[in-house]
Amino acid sequence: MNSSPSLTSRFGLPMVYLVDDEDVVRDALAWLLRTRRLLSEGHPSGDAFAAFLAGKSPADWPTAPSCLLLDVRMPGLSGLALFDQLVERGFVQALPVIFLTGHADVPTAVAAVKRGAFDFVEKPFSDNALVDRIEQALLRSEAALARRADKRQIERALAELTEREREVMNLVVEGKPNKLIADALDISVRTVEVHRARVFEKMNVKSAVELANLLRPPA
Amino acid sequence: MNLPAASAPSPEPPRARRGVRWLLWGALVALLLVAQSLLVGLTLSYEEARAQDRADAVAAAASGEMRRLVQRNLQSAQSLTWNDPPLTQWHYDAQEMLRQRREFLRMEMRDNDQRLLDAVETPFRPPLFGTMARGELEIEMHAACATARRVASPQFSRSYFVPQAGGLGLEVVDLCLPVDRGGHPSGYMIATLALGQLLEDASNATGAGEHELSLVEADGTRLVRAGLHRGSGVFHATRLVDLPGNSLQLRADAVQGRPGLIPNLTLALVVGLSLLLLGLVVVLARDVRRRSVAETALAEALAFRRAMEDSLVTGLRARDVRGRVTYVNPAFCAMVGFEAHELVGSDPPPYWPPERIDEYRQRQSERLTLARDLNAQREGFETQFMRRNGERFPVMIYEAPLLDRVGHHAGWMSAVLDVSAARRMEELSRQQQERLQATARLATVGEMASLLSHELNQPLAAIASYATGSLNLVNEADQQPGDTVVETVSMLRQALERIAEQAERAGRVIKSVHGFVRRRERSREAVGADVLIEAVLPLVRLQARKSGTRLEVECPKPAPRVWVDRTMVEQVLLNLTRNGIQAMEGDATPLDQRVLTLRVTQTHARWVRVSVIDRGPGIAPEVAARLFTPFFTTREEGMGLGLSLCRTVIEQHGGALDFGPAAPNGANGPGTEFRFTLAVPDPARHAAEPSAE
Numbered sequence: 027m028n029s030s031p032s033l034t035s036r037f038g039l040p041m042v043y044l045v046d047d048e049d050v051v052r053d054a055l056a057w058l059l060r061t062r063r064l065l066s067e068g069h070p071s072g073d074a075f076a077a078f079l080a081g082k083s084p085a086d087w088p089t090a091p092s093c094l095l096l097d098v099r100m101p102g103l104s105g106l107a108l109f110d111q112l113v114e115r116g117f118v119q120a121l122p123v124i125f126l127t128g129h130a131d132v133p134t135a136v137a138a139v140k141r142g143a144f145d146f147v148e149k150p151f152s153d154n155a156l157v158d159r160i161e162q163a164l165l166r167s168e169a170a171l172a173r174r175a176d177k178r179q180i181e182r183a184l185a186e187l188t189e190r191e192r193e194v195m196n197l198v199v200e201g202k203p204n205k206l207i208a209d210a211l212d213i214s215v216r217t218v219e220v221h222r223a224r225v226f227e228k229m230n231v232k233s234a235v236e237l238a239n240l241l242r243p244p245a
Numbered sequence: 246m247n248l249p250a251a252s253a254p255s256p257e258p259p260r261a262r263r264g265v266r267w268l269l270w271g272a273l274v275a276l277l278l279v280a281q282s283l284l285v286g287l288t289l290s291y292e293e294a295r296a297q298d299r300a301d302a303v304a305a306a307a308s309g310e311m312r313r314l315v316q317r318n319l320q321s322a323q324s325l326t327w328n329d330p331p332l333t334q335w336h337y338d339a340q341e342m343l344r345q346r347r348e349f350l351r352m353e354m355r356d357n358d359q360r361l362l363d364a365v366e367t368p369f370r371p372p373l374f375g376t377m378a379r380g381e382l383e384i385e386m387h388a389a390c391a392t393a394r395r396v397a398s399p400q401f402s403r404s405y406f407v408p409q410a411g412g413l414g415l416e417v418v419d420l421c422l423p424v425d426r427g428g429h430p431s432g433y434m435i436a437t438l439a440l441g442q443l444l445e446d447a448s449n450a451t452g453a454g455e456h457e458l459s460l461v462e463a464d465g466t467r468l469v470r471a472g473l474h475r476g477s478g479v480f481h482a483t484r485l486v487d488l489p490g491n492s493l494q495l496r497a498d499a500v501q502g503r504p505g506l507i508p509n510l511t512l513a514l515v516v517g518l519s520l521l522l523l524g525l526v527v528v529l530a531r532d533v534r535r536r537s538v539a540e541t542a543l544a545e546a547l548a549f550r551r552a553m554e555d556s557l558v559t560g561l562r563a564r565d566v567r568g569r570v571t572y573v574n575p576a577f578c579a580m581v582g583f584e585a586h587e588l589v590g591s592d593p594p595p596y597w598p599p600e601r602i603d604e605y606r607q608r609q610s611e612r613l614t615l616a617r618d619l620n621a622q623r624e625g626f627e628t629q630f631m632r633r634n635g636e637r638f639p640v641m642i643y644e645a646p647l648l649d650r651v652g653h654h655a656g657w658m659s660a661v662l663d664v665s666a667a668r669r670m671e672e673l674s675r676q677q678q679e680r681l682q683a684t685a686r687l688a689t690v691g692e693m694a695s696l697l698s699h700e701l702n703q704p705l706a707a708i709a710s711y712a713t714g715s716l717n718l719v720n721e722a723d724q725q726p727g728d729t730v731v732e733t734v735s736m737l738r739q740a741l742e743r744i745a746e747q748a749e750r751a752g753r754v755i756k757s758v759h760g761f762v763r764r765r766e767r768s769r770e771a772v773g774a775d776v777l778i779e780a781v782l783p784l785v786r787l788q789a790r791k792s793g794t795r796l797e798v799e800c801p802k803p804a805p806r807v808w809v810d811r812t813m814v815e816q817v818l819l820n821l822t823r824n825g826i827q828a829m830e831g832d833a834t835p836l837d838q839r840v841l842t843l844r845v846t847q848t849h850a851r852w853v854r855v856s857v858i859d860r861g862p863g864i865a866p867e868v869a870a871r872l873f874t875p876f877f878t879t880r881e882e883g884m885g886l887g888l889s890l891c892r893t894v895i896e897q898h899g900g901a902l903d904f905g906p907a908a909p910n911g912a913n914g915p916g917t918e919f920r921f922t923l924a925v926p927d928p929a930r931h932a933a934e935p936s937a938e
Contacts, residue, residue, distance in 0.1 A: 047790070050743075050747060050750075051706055053707070053743070054706065054714075057710065057714050057739070057740060058714035061715075061718050101790065150702055150709055151709075153709055153712075
């Protein structure tokens with residue numbers, strides 16, 4: 027179908043990770059994804075993917091929108107166990123997990139979805155529907171990545187603020203007028219205005235409302 | 246008889262029969278006794294009658310003789326008085342007469358008044374009236390003389406007793422003769438006669454030695470007797486001896502008494518014969534009795550034997566040395582459907598299938614030539630007979646030589662068993678066994694259903710993916726310019742190749758399942774052990790992969806060939822491998838140590854051993870004890886038929902199935918090795934009969 031150009035916009039090419047013990051299934055899915063202009067990377071077992079993740083942190087990985095197609099039943103580390111690890115380590119926001127299940131595993135898959143998995147697809151699956159779900163997952167991943175990037179930018183900006191600027195900013199966010207800020211900080215209104223302008227500049231906002239929105243912890 | 250069961254007669258009816266028999270015997274003995282008693286009685290009475298007759302005859306003869314003697318004496322006495330001789334002359338004549346005749350004792354001459362004129366005594370005796378005077382004993386004489394004078398003829402007096410010296414005496418009688426002179430009575434002549442002497446003479450003359458003769462008076466008083474013996478008083482006869490003027494009774498008394506039982510020869514003979522007869526009767530009775538016992542026993546033994554023959558379900562057939570049927574029992578008739586009279590004497594017998602008569606004839610002649618070695622025939626042989634309706638059926642025949650009384654070989658007695666029912670049962674049981682095994686195979690596959698669906702889903706999923714992707718490409722190619730076509734075509738080719746590949750793979754899965762479940766003809770073939778293993782390997786792999794078990798197959802090259810029913814042995818292999826894999830699932834064995842080994846070794850020129858070795862925790866003793874029990878299982882989904890069927894199958898192949906710990910010191914428990922043996926094809930045998938048994 028139509029590939030979504032937005033996916034390639036900001037964080038680079040999206041990546042689909044395939045974890046299935048069946049080479050054939052991995053290859054076929056990879057090929058299918060290729061026809062939809064999606065990159066994929068296969069891992070033959072849960073253990074292999076766990077090894078691949080070792081040393082990575084959810085703070086800086088994945089860099090591109092990603093999702094994980096995870097077979098529930100595999101020899102060795104099973105899909106569910108791997109998912110539990112991912113939840114524990116905080117990867118699931120940026121790396122949405124779609125379970126591939128046989129019909130026998132549907133209840134477990136449902137439970138997994140309740141614990142934060144993106145979806146499950148029962149084998150045999152309708153392939154383009156699966157790819158559509160993959161793209162939705164990638165969009166979510168991208169959103170997560172964007173959130174992560176924004177947060178990191180705010181933090182960086184906050185780090186650039188001086189002590190006085192941070193005091194001024196806190197009071198601005200509380201909605202106090204400059205006059206009261208000047209009184210509270212025992213400085214002149216003028217000075218407050220200069221600090222306020224520096225804060226707006228550094229935080230890349232144009233108004234106090236925008237600044238407040240930015241600093242409000244994500245719901 | 247020598248049949249123990251025959252010696253137990255039923256109690257009731259023979260008692261009545263025995264009563265009748267005793268009655269008959271009693272009647273016979275009674276009849277015999279009566280007849281013998283009659284015979285004895287008749288013999289006795291005959292004897293008595295004869296003795297009586299003899300006594301009568303003797304009495305008659307003696308009395309006749311007596312009368313003759315008396316007549317002669319009378320005449321002799323009369324001759325003395327002829328012509329009236331002078332007295333001296335008479336005296337002389339009288340003396341002469343007395344000398345000649347002993348019975349005359351004395352002669353007297355008396356006058357008319359009966360006065361004694363002269364007397365002459367017998368010279369052989371002392372004077373008669375020596376003891377008692379004549380005058381005292383004249384009364385009888387006077388009476389006689391008076392009568393004689395009156396009738397003018399000699400008269401005898403009544404007899405009287407004359408005592409003699411020494412206490413003895415003589416019974417005498419006087420004969421009085423009247424003497425006339427010139428027509429006038431002139432006197433009397435008296436002759437005295439000794440009755441004893443007369444009787445003695447008569448006795449001697451008649452030869453009555455066996456009888457005592459006596460003269461008795463009318464009242465029975467005995468006057469004189471003669472004879473050597475005393476009469477016994479049993480057989481006697483009396484005759485009257487008439488004398489002029491007197492009559493005497495003569496009595497003959499047989500010396501022989503009443504005939505005794507024992508000393509009598511005739512009687513002894515009769516009694517002896519009777520006893521002999523009685524003895525014979527007893528002997529006869531005993532013999533008859535013994536015979537009847539033997540007959541009863543024989544009849545019972547016969548009935549017993551007949552009942553035995555009739556009740557047998559085994560057919561019995563006797564043949565003579567020429568092979569002709571001489572006897573059949575009802576079971577045999579029922580078996581072949583012919584009547585006994587149709588079978589006896591028939592040649593060839595009607596139960597021989599017509600198309601096999603020649604073959605049977607030859608076999609029969611072979612058996613007959615083997616007859617010398619009679620003991621070699623004990624083993625039964627199997628053949629085919631035909632019923633009346635033409636149906637052929639298999640029979641088992643056991644033959645024993647039939648010997649006649651003198652031990653001469655007279656034929657064969659055969660026990661014939663109809664084994665068609667047994668065959669049918671065997672066939673039925675085989676079919677049931679097969680069905681059971683087929684069911685178990687289906688159950689095995691059923692237990693593997695999720696595995697199979699997974700296994701089929703993989704290629705199907707891949708195919709679907711490739712197909713979808715191909716469609717994507719084709720749709721895109723419609724919209725895009727031609728420069729990407731080359732790339733699209735190469736991708737499409739790749740996709741189509743993969744699709745074909747995966748379709749084939751799915752087909753293989755289906756085929757392996759089908760090949761496993763399908764009911765093949767039950768046939769054995771020579772097949773390589775590796776072929777057997779490869780046949781089940783896809784299914785084994787399926788399970789192994791899910792639990793992460795590695796499979797190791799150790800098989801020598803070239804693989805030994807075994808003589809098996811493939812379906813069955815493949816089932817066994819699949820069961821054992823599945824058990825092995827399941828033993829290592831879960832927490833039993835760590836993932837990296839899950840190895841299932843299939844090992845083929847040739848242990849013997851004729852045997853190949855196949856081992857299935859897992860590295861599981863081993864088998865607990867209480868489980869091991871019941872491992873081969875049907876319907877015993879440790880798994881929820883199992884039927885519990887697997888191992889018991891496996892053992893059955895292997896044993897049907899002549900092999901053995903057992904198990905034991907594989908590596909007693911293994912890290913995760915001893916593990917288990919299941920091993921079974923299969924026979925190597927016997928080239929000599931299996932070349933001749935390639936397919937069926």
